[in-house]
Amino acid sequence: MSGDLPEYYFRVRENGAAVFRVDTENRQRRIEMDQIAVVNIKNGEVKPQGDRKLSDYDVDTIRTWMDERRALLAQRDMDDIHRAVDYLNLTTQWVQSKASEEQLEDITDGLLLAMHDLRSVLVRKKADRLIKGKN
Known part of the structure; x- marks a missing residue:
């Protein structure tokens, strides 16, 4: 099971995410998630959790996720706008006929x-x- 899980888990929040390191290599073989940071994708801020010091790998992984998340949200925005055009057309048809x-x-x-x-x-x-x- 541990091979199937990612190293990091991003719990999406309104303006970013809480970042967790996923650990399955413990004595109980349980999944443990240790929160390491909070990120804000709007301003690019990465705040380590508590007194934690993030490694370069942590920061690179977080920045990659932030870039991918921004791209996904931009794509969703465009999808929403294209759907709005469809809704306007459907609304016009509804007004005219029903x-x-x-x-x-x-x-x-x-x-x-x-x-x-x-x-x-x-x-x-x-x-x-x-x-x-x-x-």
Whole structure:
């Protein structure tokens, strides 16, 4: 079993993770997880737990995980946006073909404001990109 487990376990938290070293090489042959650090992927901070001193290998492993985690979260963000486009299309179809007057009354103002806000930001960002492209 010990060959199947990774050396480190990352318990994901809101802005990063708690990092544990996994140990199965003990007398009871139990899985022990020793917390060695807390990481914040937003600011890149790695805080050793207690008085612990992290090895270069620990830090390299943690930094690799942080890079992979950032990439995964960025990919998920893009997936969410692509799903939002699909939801907008499905919402349009629902409004056109299935929505009752009461349902439309309930959602119209909120959707119009959200779409207006989104459109304003998208147009501004597009204009900024076009201006940068000309320079």
